[in-house]
Amino acid sequence: MTFPIGQTLSGELEKIQTPSGQFGISETLSHKLTWSHYVELLKIDEDLERQFYIKQSEQHRDENHMEMKRGVLVTIISERILRDDLIELIRECGSKGHTITSVVGDGSRGIRASDFEGRNVKIETIVNASVADAIVDRVSGQYLEDYAVIIYTSKVDVVRGAKYGL
């Protein structure tokens, strides 16, 4: 569990910690360690022991953070008939892999050409920002006018960034 940047929670944390004086009052405190780290550290009574585990926790945090890379998750929801074309398109744009799920939904168009082939598909791929732009541009240009397609992006942190070209 990572510690969210929220006024209330970090406020709570300061109240708890101030009497011991161990962590001090710091605005940036919440960024130093995760919430679960603090929970564990607060339980320790022995000063030396706590110092040891604080060091360990920081080291642990650094190792974890080294692996996380910022990428863009591109999600395309479309009628089933476009599945193969869209996969080809994202590959051409530089995506290195994707996940497909069958989904059911309704929207302004409603009707699908081929219930026989299946309902809608959701295609997700994690890519770098320039590939994401290319995908959004091409999908918008080719499909948004005539087909039932939704495309959106979100920023994600992923481990093993190289796998996605990050």
Next chain:
Amino acid sequence: MDSLLSNFASPIVMAFALGIISRLIKSDLELPPALYKSISIYLLLAIGLKGGVELSKTPFDQVVWPVAGTLFLGVLTPITAFLVLRYLGRFDMSNAAGIAAHYGSVSVVTFIAAISYVESLGLQPEGFLPTLVALLEIPGIVVALMIPLLAKSGGGSLKKAFHEVFTGSSIVLLLGGLLIGWIAGPEKFVSVEPFFVHGFQGALVLFLLELGIITASRLQDLKKAGVFLIFFGVMVPILHGAIAVLVGQMAGLSVAGTSVFAAMVSSGSYIAAPAAVRIALPKASPSLYLTASLGITFPFNITLGIPLYYLMAEWSAGLW
């Protein structure tokens, strides 16, 4: 009149009606999509296999004229449908061609229902008819999709659409089944016969139940489709059926065979054609072509159309 009533009392037609009613009363009845797909694979492969076995027993000169007649009608029907839509119905190019592609192609379930109908009357249609279904499936779609191309107002990818037509699951299963049945022959087919022949009618009842549900959900679109499309969805199948009765008899088919032939020529596709049209003519509205083929022509054919084609075939056989 008796032949009409006997059709309404068939389990296939009643299951279809049950599907429609279940949707109208907002029942929660729903076939899992995987089951619907499995049954359609089973049905298509079963007709292919049976047709292939029959084909292996049929001399070539008996098949050649029906094949020629099928190809002729495969080219003719999309053109007549297109002309009616474009010039009488004032549809735009994409929609006229898109709907015409459906009426040029064939509904396999209408074909099966027609076979069941004539068999219920104690008649035996020619065994090689499934071959004709496979042949009729392709040219209609190809011809209809060529029309906007010739008029230079396509938009979609014709290459991809043709790939969809030729490699679509219905064609692969029908042609594959025909080939397997033809190579295996009657003796080797015996081992798989119980599954593919005896279970067939039961599976068809389940399939029609689902088609009833799908059709009922299209019925709401009828209001949007307009009066002309309803007129088209009934009159053009009758026109195509009448032409097919003539062609079928000239090609030497029996009365039973001619009735089934007319039913398949008159029918509108809703498996192969929608996928191809969606790709080749993205501007054509799926709610128009699916409502026409699945919401109007299909229910008309399996209730009134098939007995009508039988009566036409019987009547015209008396004239020769």
